[in-house]
Amino acid sequence: MTDRLTITVTVNGARHERAVESRLLLSDFLRHDLGLTGTHVGCEHGVCGACTVLLDGEAVRSCLVFAVQTDGHAVETVESLATDGVLDPLQTAFHDAHGLQCGFCTPGILMTLVPWLRHHPAPNEVDIREAISGNLCRCTGYANIVKAVELAVSRLADGRTGGPAGARS
Amino acid sequence: MKPGRYMGQSVPRLEDAKLLTGRALFVDDVQLPGMLHAAFLRSDDAHGILRSIDASAARERAGVVAVYTAQDLGDYWRPGPLLVPPPPITGLVFNAATQVPLARDKVRHGGEALAMVVAESRYIAEDALEDIVVELEPLAAVTDLEAALRPGASLVHEQFGTNLAAHVHQSKGDYAGARAAAALVVARRFRYDRGASAAIENRGIVAEWDARAEQLTVWDTTQAPIPIRNGLAAMLGLGESQVRVIAPFIGGGFGPKIMMFYPEEVLLPWAAMRLGRPLKWIEDRRENFYATTQERLQIHDAELAVAQDGRILGVKDTFLHDTGAYDPYGLTVPINSQCTLLGPYVVPNYDSEFTAVFTNTPIVTPVRGAGRQHGVFVMERLLDFAARELGIDRVEIRRRNLIPPDAFPYDHEILFQDFRPLVYDSGNYPAALHKAVEMIGYEAFIRSEQPRLRRAGRRAGIGVVSYIEGTGIGPYEGARVTVEPSGLVRVATGVGTQGQGHFTTFAQLVAEQLGVEVDRVRVVTGDTREFHWGTGTFASRGAVVAGNACHAAALKVRDKIIALAARLLEAEPGQVVVEGGSACVRGAPDRSFTLGELARRANPLRGAVTPGTEPGLEATAYFGPDRGNAASGVHAMIVEVDPDTAAVEIKRYVVVHDCGVVINPVVVEAQVQGGVAHGIGNAFYEQLIFDDNGQLMNASFMDYLLPTALDVPTVEMAHLETPSPLNPLGTKGVGEAGAIPTGALFAQAVEDALSGTGVEITEIPLSPNRLFELITQAKGAAA
């Protein structure tokens, strides 16, 4: 069965029309067909959260969505966060708080947090930990991830954005 | 090495921007035109005789390019190298059996690779796996370490006539004499099981053969690209310079991504050369539970002989070590257990022997901590039991036995995993213990908090444990530092990097010496075209061995800068100051050259140079320590246990650690925090559960439980710095430290919370279910 369907999907604001096999996972579509390799694949059974992307603005695991299901929808990946090489406030906070080590799980964590912070502008530590409880990290022990989110939250509250890493890319 | 502009500073990481924006290249991100994809058929059975593999249907499937079985490999089929030969210990027995690329006559563990399918996509390759028919005659599986050694046991490797993989005996002093003189001997059986490395990035290989250039390029999730390059060249009949191995960004290593010469690592390059097309294999999570090495069970029968005042007179330990189906990594793990048991304590008499056992389970090699956990657990638990029986406080019995700060170098009189004597270089153990006890508020907890909670019906407990970690072992690493005409400084070193921050810490070391801004230093690691001497990242050695090599190379370049600047500026070398990206004459800032200008002048295109002059501002240096150094630490924790549900909550976790001179505190603290998380996983969440038939019962992230953000507390940390005299920077390793004493700590704290119930903990990992069983058993025994 080589069931190929043509889909039109908006990824990071750009429309893409592609013929895909119905079984193609969204994670593979993004990484292989579109070359957006910032979305990482860690378990392909929906536990590790590394492949988290936004589907119509909500965080989902791209290994548990078929690419064909995104026909007519909008997807955002980690590549959408920085603008012209300038890190967004959350990325900047991760840099400043040493919130990543190997960085493999990081895109998934960022994409989980981006919409969540919109709905939770003043979270406490437990809230933050719950929000990322579906993202496994083997390097950091999570402490600096939590600190990074707290830092981003406090800066956003102060109306400050950007940071020292923003100038470099 | 004293703190400086960069040395000892929490410089934010230089590698972050790429990682945060999704632009860092990981192996699975490599996309090449015409690339094919491989998938492996793996054995369902743990042990059996392979009768036949029929891949004809798979070969006919549309999109399949090739299927290889052991038969198809011809002369290329051969067992992998013995990576670590046994150390020269008298009377040592070692039966070497290394893994094979594809099982040929026999399957020795579940998940062992049987065939490789190459197809136009991974999807098709996996379709084709289902077409292959395997005929296998099952054999009884060997999983129980004691049963494996009994006569008549099924044999993993028939040629040895036994499942014994190794036997090693090391001792110092006279344990029997010590035992006879002891006021108390505590003896127990301990089980310490460990799990998977479970890096979030699975392993992966991409191989590309350029037939016209006769160049093989391999992207590999390895911690040790140089040994892989050299080994692959030898296997494939190529010159070492014809092979380039790149370990790009790696999504966590933790040990098993070392130079294993895994079947996939050996087969992908071979097949890419035969097929003339690039080839990719990315391990999936299920495969990772079989195809990537693990750590596992040791069973210790140990006893501690102490005087009435709690002083250690001697320790005797006899243990079994599960080495899995093959033992390519030699004895590193059990020797670490054997040596690390001694900890920071004066143990005048020690008698330790172990037997490594082949079983029908995946291969055991070092995972973060590498057997050290097992040793620490045994010693710390024995001290806890002795303290209880002697009526001595748990912290006090430790204090009485610590090696004093003036006793270094301290010789334990046995051999370590680096084949060198186990001699501690430096440390201040009483200070660390004191600090940890103070930070956690041990006295106040014991005296008032714990009783107060107990009166309210709550069970809280505290633990305090110490450990030593032998780190920074040889043989050597190297680095090349180059000042480019642009003024950028390039550093190349051979070790792979998996998130430790090498791009930043190595840059700090070089920036410190060359007086440039740290972000003007670009570090390249793990690409054999850039640097091809060295071994790899393991045994908490990156910052120590490669770090000192970077430092040494930077010093050489600094000397070149000074010499050249002195000549051009007509000043005495002693008058030249290197700072702010320039070299100038002291007191005359206008008499200066930028480093870029000096680099240009050091590479003249016309004219003549003084004979013997080396071009450029570049130097390569190597560093090899005499032996490993001793990092150390104390961990303390408060837990609360719900005796009705056996749920455990960590209330506080304190670490005082000493990894010598710290290059970047924030990086070091993060390494410790991450290690503690791994240790908590080991203590309470993670266990590879094999049934009697060698079937792994939890080969997924649904059932193999990595701790989440809700399970790992933020560790409260303090640094102590006793510089190592074994290297110029004075650094010690820290990569594994956090993970080592956590099991022992968990056991002590949970047992303390349950004090009075009769629960005694002699095993790790625990789980709520296991705790419930222990509580129930203790109730039954009391009734």
Added chain:
Amino acid sequence: MKPPAFEYFRPASVLEALDLLAARPGAKPLAGGQSLIPAMNFRLAAPEALVDLNGIAALSGITRLPDGGLRLGAMTRHHAVETSPLVAAHAPLLAETMPFVAHPQIRNRGTVGGSLAHADPAAELPAVMLALEAVLVLTSRTGERRLPAAGFFTGLFATALAPGELLTAIELPARAAATGSAFIEQARRHGDYALVGVAATVTLAGSGECDAARVTLFSVGEGPVLAERVAVALEGLRPDAGVVEAAAHAVQGDIDPPSDIHAGAAYRRQLARVLTGRALERAFQRARAHQSNPEQ
């Protein structure tokens, strides 16, 4: 871990979906896919065709019924339930449960109907629906039938859904006066399948006795279990500590839990007793509060 091939359909209406399913006996409906797709990635599931319900707008949404109850479209996503003010006000037990269903990313995609039709014995929602006496609306080409949750769950991953039938909505009855509820589960990690979980709703008589109790458990059998003995041990009695404890003990007669690597049957029994007691305590506390302040 790549899924096997299948034919894909995305109908725009329930009728179209039913036609597609009827025409292809090997087809499966695809709701949130958060259990089905992992099974496919493991190649444990290989449906010949998937009929994707995500394009059927009519299947989503939460509305208030004239009798005060709630109607949840089967394709309403967990996240929508979790954040619904209607659910918070009129089905607090369901609202309390939602954060325990897997992780945020799963809840953004997973659907209520999908969870119920999947009927995993360790899943939260079947037990909660059973406790709430939900009515499940099943639609086929011949019409609609309505089944109480108690009749819907028939065994291990088994439901009363007939071939060609779709679960299209779930209706929750209005909350009675003086009613309190509680949800408790113990899992290895937050978001994992529970080792044992308990959902309880209790109603008090004016005089303070327990008028009705409905306690359900999950992860202790082939499907959600209604603890009838627990209810019997409570009804007509003042729910003091002794009564609650005795009722919690009675749960042992209601369950026959399985063993797995994370929890043996004995441990599950212990958890069932302890968690039942805790859930009841909390539910009675809330019932008393509801009794004194019906707006609560």
Added chain:
Amino acid sequence: MIVEGTYTFPGPREVVFRLLLDPDVLAKTMPGATSIARVNEDRYEGKMGVGIGPITAAEFDVVITMTEKVVPESYQMQIDGRGRFGFTRGKASVRLTADGESTVMHYEADMMVGGKIAAVGQRLLDSVSRMMLKQGLEAMSAELDRRLGKEPA
């Protein structure tokens, strides 16, 4: 995995014994069995498809070998099933004792499950095996009723 228990069949021992070894009955009563043939006196071969919930019924090739048969008291079974999702194999021993008009079956099986189903599906193994056993025994009992004329086919 050890599975043991007793089950009471409402019929005489000889009839129960014959029933238990009848390939047509096995085909009807073994959960998921699609075919079972007796290839010789003591060897049965067949196909089973076991599908639980989301798990698509995968075909298992099943071989059952009877040994130590003592009519009408006891026998041993060697069971070997293999399929794409893994395998199951093991030994079962069955003993029948008469109890008035009824027959009590004592069974004890030591079954091993391997491959993907064990590695990924451990959470459900206990429940699934219990369910299959229950279904099998109940179907067998119904078949016995039918044979004894207690119930229409």
